[in-house]
Amino acid sequence: MTAADQGPRTPEIGDLRRQLERILTDIGEVPGWLGPAATGAGNRAKIVIVGEVGVGKSSLINALLDRPDLLPVGAVTATYVAVGAGDPEALTVHLDDGGTVTDGDLGHLSRYVAADGDLAGRVARAAVHLTDPRLAALTLIDTPGTGGLDSAYGRLTLDALDNATALVFVCAAGNKISTAEREFLAHASRRIDRIVFVLTQIDDHPWRESLQENEDTVRADRDRFPHHNFAAITFLPVSADKALRSPRQRTRSGIDALWAQLDDIARAHSHLMQLNELRTITAAQRDAYRFLYDKLHTLGAGSDPGRDDVAALDEQAKALSELNTAWRKNLDWEVRKAKTAVRNQLNLRIAQLRSDYQTRLATAKPRQVPDIESAVVTDLCALQLRSDTDLRQHAAEIARRMLAGVPGAEAAVTVLDSQLPAPEEALSTYLIERPPTPTNPAETLMGVQTSFTGWNMARNLVPLVLGGVGLVIPGGQMVVGGLALPVGAIWYRWQKKTKGHAADIAALRTWILESIGQARVVIHDDIDLAFANALRALQDTIENSLTDAQKQIADAKQTHTQAEDTLDAERKRITGLQGRLVLLGLECKKKRKALLAQASPPASGALTSSRQSASPG
Template sequence: MTTTAADVLARLSEAGRIAAGAGRADLAERLERAAARLISTEAVAVAVVGEFKQGKSTLVNALLRTDLCPVDADVVTALPTILRFGRPPSAALIAENETPIEFGEVAQHITGDSGQEARAVEIRIDRRLLGAGLAVVDTPGVGGLDSAQGNLTLATLTMAGAALFVTDAAQELTAPEVEFLRRTVERCPRTFLVLTKTDLHVEWRRIAELDQAHLRRFGLDLPVVPVSSFLRMRAQARDDTALNAESGFPRLVDLLRTQVIDKAAADRLAAARDELAFVTAQLRERLDAEAAAALDPQVTAGYAERSRRSAALQHGTWQVVLQDGIQDLAADVDHDLRERMRLLIRNGEELLAASDPRETWQDLQAWAAREAARAAADNLMLLVTRAEQVAGEVAERFGMEAHDLSATLPALPMGAGKARPIELSFGKSGMAQFLGAFTAARVAYGGFYLLGAVGALFSVAWAAPLGLLAGVTLGRRLVKAEKERQVQQRRLQAGQELRRYVDEVGFHVGRDSRESVRRTQRLLRDEFAARARELARSAQAAEAAVRQVAALGEQQRRSHAAALAEQRRRLDRLAS
């Protein structure tokens, strides 16, 4: 029989009353928190990602039947746009604080034309899909998938509930798209490939088959959903159900409901049932102890020893495992970040050595930002993976499964974007350029003058032309040497700026990583310590109950055993 959220809420409430009646306010509070999480209305974030000009914003507009995301041939999304459920509709600019904005200003903020610094634009509208528990995030595609923005987008996917990777039907998946998809699935397993613009390309079915083949080749088992945003919006305007079905959006909406919204609800339900099972097990422990004492009063010593061991659990070996695991985690993440930063500097210096920074500096700026963001995103992924491993190891030592934790790991910040952009100007002043040329010209003239003077002194007629030739040759060499010196100077300047930028990225990412490690440690320590205290308290309550029952007369123990059996069956029904 399928257990509904309402059924589990009723069981949590009844178990809470039993816990409170047994004097276990701590267990009752745990159940209250579980019930609050079960009925939470927090939306599941669905990130819409992909290369720019693939139809992401148009897809979002068609999916939610709105026109708030700006779309045009020369318009790109510069800020993440978060669309949530809200009544009445509203919009806000998300920076250090949330600043309300008018709907007429939304487009210029999204495209970055407003001139105001912000992290995102949040829009709240009344849409059924959003009301069901989704928050759709239209991510920027500026600069390409392998750009700094693309890598920053990847870093945020660890906190998304699902991802829609958007590519159009003009061509099959490219190598960068497949690589981005692979990294996306690592961070967000619930990923769907959405093939857009099927109305513009008659061979979209062949493209879809090719995309499926590429995905299989790389071991990616993802649904491919062909859609036409144009047909969807045309169907809305005409209220045409058949045209809407032809657009492909009904399948996409169904996937979002069943694979994202329903799965998130199922996860919350499973977590609530785990909490219920934990609490009823603690309550049953006392009943089982009393029932054992009613049959044999000599079990008192055994429960006393059990109480002693449970008290020791608060300072058990799981704390050693946690401390060692966190130290190893911090060391691994720090070493990984340092190695990535060193590699970035080494590769950057090789690029500088092979070119003149004045000619290639803009390309190097983009390369450095992209590689720094990629390094930060991969370092963050290592932190998330290793933190989950530490949680699992501590949970195993504690004698429970990691997914039974009542709290989730904390959200992890992304520090690469905090570094001051890499900047450098190679434009020499007019005076500096003049002095460089003047030095070469002065030496060339000096050689010509010297040889000319010698010829006049010794009456050698060809000395002056020879002096002219020697002077020009020497001057040319000096001009070339001066140019090479200037190139080397620019390389030195560029290398210093690159190292400054990488050092700043490493500082911000490292600081955020250390803070995330500390928060993870506190979270795991507090969670397991709370469970240890509850287990110890349950063991102490069982020991006290055993002593009380053992002191009763035989007839009283029999009557008490019958009452205990009924209470035990009640708890079993709640936990089933």
Template sequence: MSTSPPSDLHPLGPAVARYCADVTEALGEEVSEASRTAMRAATGRLVGDHTSAMVVGEQKRGKSSLINALLGVDGLLPEDVDVATRVHVAVRHAPKPSALAWFRDATEPQPIELTELSAYAAVDPEARQPRHPDVVAVTVDHPADVLTGGLELIDTPGVGGLDSGHARLTMTALDRADLLVFVTSGASEMTASELRFLTEATERIATVLFVLAQTDKHPNWPRTLERNRELLAEHAPRFVTAPWFPVSSVRWWDGVEAEKRGEHDTARERRRDSGLPDLVTALTDAAARGSQVRLGNALHVAGNEVDGVVARSSRLLRRLGRDPGVEAEVADLTRQLAALESSGAAWRATVRTRSRELGERLQLGFQRSLSDLRALMDKRIAEAEPRELKDIPTEMEAAVRALWADLETETSKAVRGVLDEITQGLGTPGPETAGTDLVLPERLRRLPAMVVGRQDNRSAIDHLERLSGSYRTGALTATLLAVVTGGVVIPLMVGVLVTGEAMFNRLRRDQTTRSVADVTRHVARVVSDLGVEVPVEIRRVVDLVGRSLVAHVTAQLTAERAQLTAELTEQEHLVAADDRRVEKRRAELQDRVDRLTALSGRGAELRVRLEGDLGGAP
């Protein structure tokens, strides 16, 4: 149980609750179920013991590292580069650290150790599969200072690019969030998928704090920040004045280490440069004003609903006014329907072309990487000392892992590019493409052990031949030495020694030859397995992306066709209707627009009365 003090009820709470109820009643079925849920959640938690800040962003943006730095607990949440969070992890204040795993279909959570968070909340970095697939969420209690004011931090799975399933999961969980901490990387500007998610998510959440993470890795982050502001001005103008927090978790921990060494001035400088103190201030301020933040969310959602209905009704009202442009709109809609039929075929052809190009690009890139790997191993074998040959299988395994990681990155980037091109062209959110991550084939998860040939498979005649060659070398040495010195004993002893040395060198060369053959055979087998298994996995991913995009394009065009057909039917009815029916309908609609406009003004007045805002006007 949290020890954080409950926030006080905001004086505008009852008025906002009444306003949301009036909006729901006035709009009736036109209010989406998601908006109803969001308004109920915001007004139903006006008094609570915590304020939830949901940390969202694409994979590998540093969300978990950011939360660990905010908590001041290094490594609490899994943050390794190969680990991806797969369920939500909520961290609240409590006197003693503890954790619970929530399982699907279970009535009670299971206590787990903090050291087990990665196993329960993240994807296995090798298998790329969850270790506990039936876990749906993890909660953590911790006495971190930043949480004492009632702040709850929620780490989320990556939401961008291919993980549209994770995006939907996060979108559903927004009903329990009071504000967003939107994390992007200092490496590059916001992607199309990030902007789409932000637009959809902020239909429910009014307060957003933007974090530009990993600034220590990317010295050009100020230009990235500037570009992100430009993108927001273009795609989400209500966030033009929203606060941005450039942060570096690495610099924060550098400050912690400097403090431990007694370097207090350096520690203060590192902590200041990390940007974390400003973000902590913003989050704790939001927690202190939790009721106000939630009221802002409720007004934001309700206002969006009212304004949308007013806009649609106003367009219909204009048509009912016998605007001369109505008949032109009928003709235009008819042309749009005709164009839609041909565009459907064009879009499907584009999808097929892009999918084919995607597959060819990935297969070519893989074959080049495989060729480079083989050349690297051949060079390593040729240059290795005999004692180093035994290490090459281990080096080969590391090289395969690196090749696979590069292939995953390139595949994710390439697929994301195709998705963005298609969905941007359609002007819609991306399709469901769960399962389009590459999965390391079972045969390659643990590479085969090197097969060592028999140490000596020579016949007795081979041994005699080898011995005779060494003997001839020793005898020749002894003879020459005897001629020079005129002695017998010493040349004979030297001859014996030379014979032994020659035999030893011959054995060592044979052993090295066999070891080289073993290693070469092992490298060839691994390369062969890669060449067989990986192209199949690439084809699976490309085929799945293609099918998902075709289904998405078909669904979007079908929905657009239905909308155009309905609008065309309505327009044709308006053209054919008599004046009395049109006038009656127009009067009814005008009365509704007037009432909804007044309701919208009431919401605007309430928003003005709410003091301050953390992330752009609601």
């Protein structure tokens, strides 16, 4: 058995298809690149006549078969019509629901296939059976028109290409080949190896210029028609009108040259079906390779797109390491400097407070004594609160400077601040909102010794609470006169109570100066203790922040490394698949070359077209 006698699915070609199917399965995410295999059913060649609506496809088939009224001319058909051998002559209409209609009158064809015919919207396809010996080895398929791949007619025409042996592409002289036609040709060439270009309606136009223009258009469109698909593109000029006028005119119409092409296709039917199957496999192989190429490019083939990220992480790690060494040397000095600033600010405020009250007492009246006493208590409490606020601000600023550029630094500063009682909040609120709260009242009050402020005041409060002097804790709330007060306010009110009422301005002046002096000592002591505690809190905050930041960097590098390992594995997988596709392409090319070497002219080109040796007269 010769190659020309073998079916389209030889063992070699079947093996190539199975190889590609396995590769596509391994690729995954693959659209329908590889269609069903051509069956090559029957011994007849299936030749599909395609072209835009109105270019003369039906007239061309009528002229080929020398039957002017066989196919309706000028009517818009809604399906494709197969014209083949059969006895007796009849029409067979295949309906969408699976039924068939048989009609012995060929003149009724337009009723069934016209877009506005009796069975409009119900016909799947139609067949015309003729007792013409020239159709013994081939069937001609008349299509509605290309109309672009997205049009209904375009889809019908593409459907007609299933298991087609060859394609006759029809253009009308005077019409430039359209974008829709080029799109259709590009798609058809994925599965059809043999295309014959025919230029019709040459009696009505200067066809030589039109022929050259269309050839140039196809050649120039290299994106759709690469050179390995279309070699030596020419068009075969045919006059359907001349072919139907008389036998003498027929010989000058170009019809005989077209029949020579069709007969050659019929003889090489099995051979061409093998080439078509190879073309289908090769087209899918190229699609898959382009898909993998694009995917590899997206993944950064051979490059490391995250290299800069890793370098940045390394720089951060280096900076953190240096910072981890530096902050221990600088923190003590920063805290001492801040404490000095807070103490100096307190001294300035104390001096200003003395001066203000000296001025006020110079003109004070005895009746104003209660108001002045209350003002002194308020001002001394405010003085302590301002010192507390200054301390907290300095602690936050130190933490921010120490942790500048460290991820999560601001959150760490917030946590540092939340570990301390707010300067404005009552001791009772602080004790309730900072669980667990000690059950022993003495332990409760002494617990504020661990806070930033109020330690000395709390120490003075404890014996008074235990002794029941003016202070009670109903239900766990510390109140004085029914009001929850800051630690300083409690202490200063107790101080005022134990000193007794100042009876005159002179006694009031003495009491004020003593109170301011005692407040200065107490607040200074609190500042010292508070900054000692602040130093410990800052050490913990900074150390924990740096440790967390270093861990984040280490985790980020590990995540990046894992991602790169995954990318590398995917790149290797893609590269391996590309290698398999390349080998498959080489095998397809080798098989195609062998088939072409066995073929007889003119079926020896990759995608060939023909011109009549003598132009129509």
